[in-house]
Amino acid sequence: MPSTPLIAPSILSADFGQLADAVHHLESAGADWIHIDVMDGHFVPNLTVGPPIVEALRKVTTLPLDVHLMMTNPDDFIGEFAEAGADYLTVHVEACPHLHRTLQCIKEHKVKTGVTLNPATSVSTLEQVASEVDLILVMSVNPGFGGQKFIPSCLEKISQVRQLLKRSQGPGLLEVDGGVNLQNAGAIIKAGADVLVSGSAIFGSDNYSQTIQQMRTSGETTTV
Numbered sequence: 001m002p003s004t005p006l007i008a009p010s011i012l013s014a015d016f017g018q019l020a021d022a023v024h025h026l027e028s029a030g031a032d033w034i035h036i037d038v039m040d041g042h043f044v045p046n047l048t049v050g051p052p053i054v055e056a057l058r059k060v061t062t063l064p065l066d067v068h069l070m071m072t073n074p075d076d077f078i079g080e081f082a083e084a085g086a087d088y089l090t091v092h093v094e095a096c097p098h099l100h101r102t103l104q105c106i107k108e109h110k111v112k113t114g115v116t117l118n119p120a121t122s123v124s125t126l127e128q129v130a131s132e133v134d135l136i137l138v139m140s141v142n143p144g145f146g147g148q149k150f151i152p153s154c155l156e157k158i159s160q161v162r163q164l165l166k167r168s169q170g171p172g173l174l175e176v177d178g179g180v181n182l183q184n185a186g187a188i189i190k191a192g193a194d195v196l197v198s199g200s201a202i203f204g205s206d207n208y209s210q211t212i213q214q215m216r217t218s219g220e221t222t223t224v
């Protein structure tokens with residue numbers, strides 16, 4: 001676990017006509033990673049970006065690119081995303097009937113492996129891979145859109161994943177994505193999160209730097 005949580009702003013809330021500027025702004029505001037949401041219109045009811053945007057952003061920042069694949073058949077695109085410069089490729093357990101093979105494929109492309117699960121999917125689906133992934137992402141909204149409300153029952157799920165990571169003694173970081181804001185970040189960190197994804201709460205604030213810093217330290221002042 002990192003000593004202070006990492007903040008990964010999601011560019012889903014950015015102005016897509018000014019993406020490079022948005023990433024520069026986030027970088028100078030102290031973001032740790034850049035979270036890129038890939039949606040295919042099948043696995044989730046929305047369409048966003050693909051490898052060309054990852055490649056373009058790779059050229060404008062040295063921050064790790066955390067690519068969240070909300071798509072069916074992610075295996076078909078792992079090579080392209082790897083070549084585009086993704087640092088993490090995170091796939092959904094619900095979209096991967098051969099999850100172990102998919103993770104092997106990501107490793108073969110020398111990219112860090114991430115696995116994620118929707119709010120209705122049980123933590124038990126991760127048992128067999130928890131010891132070998134670099135990242136477990138707990139979705140705290142149903143994927144597809146930014147600006148949704150954090151689902152409170154996900155706090156218990158974050159604790160369960162933290163226990164699983166402890167038991168399996170793997171290297172994985174625990175990331176949380178969806179509805180994360182300054183009001184709930186402290187509780188999410190206390191429940192065991194290492195990395196917080198946040199889109200609308202950062203992009204909707206007047207001062208990215210202050211919001212990122214407050215989010216990062218909010219676990220220190222939360223007592224629950």
Ligand code: DX5
Pocket residue numbers: 010012013035037068141142143144145146147148177178179180197198199200201
């Ligand atoms: C939702 C995406 C999230 C989203 C988070 O499907 O995976 O990364 O951009 O946005 P906020 O923080 O607004 O919920």
Ligand code: ZN
Pocket residue numbers: 010035036037068177197
């Ligand atoms: Zn995401």
